[in-house]
């Protein structure tokens with residue numbers, strides 16, 4: 001029996017984290033647009049141009065991270081809706097409550113996660 005799967009506080013937490021991540025994503029997209037506009041005005045010297053490029057790269061990296069979080073959160077929320085939340089996607093075993101409380105988006109049990117992490121990157 002997987003108690004955490006029906007835990008409303010986890011569901012609430014996922015929804016809240018999703019809302020926060022989406023807000024952060026639109027802020028970052030706006031920052032990226034502003035950086036691109038600064039670039040487009042052509043009034044900047046080479047040094048500030050370089051700074052803008054560096055800034056853009058770091059914003060893009062942040063956007064990538066946030067988008068990944070959003071995907072994980074959405075997938076956890078949809079697993080919750082379909083009743084498969086809390087079950088390992090790989091072996092089907094119930095994921096430990098402690099693990100879900102620490103990582104609400106966990107889709108794998110710890111042994112499967114560790115197995116995957118020990119595999120060489122493709």
Ligand SMILES: [Zn+2]
Pocket residue numbers: 088089090091092093108109110111112113
């Ligand atoms: Zn597993």
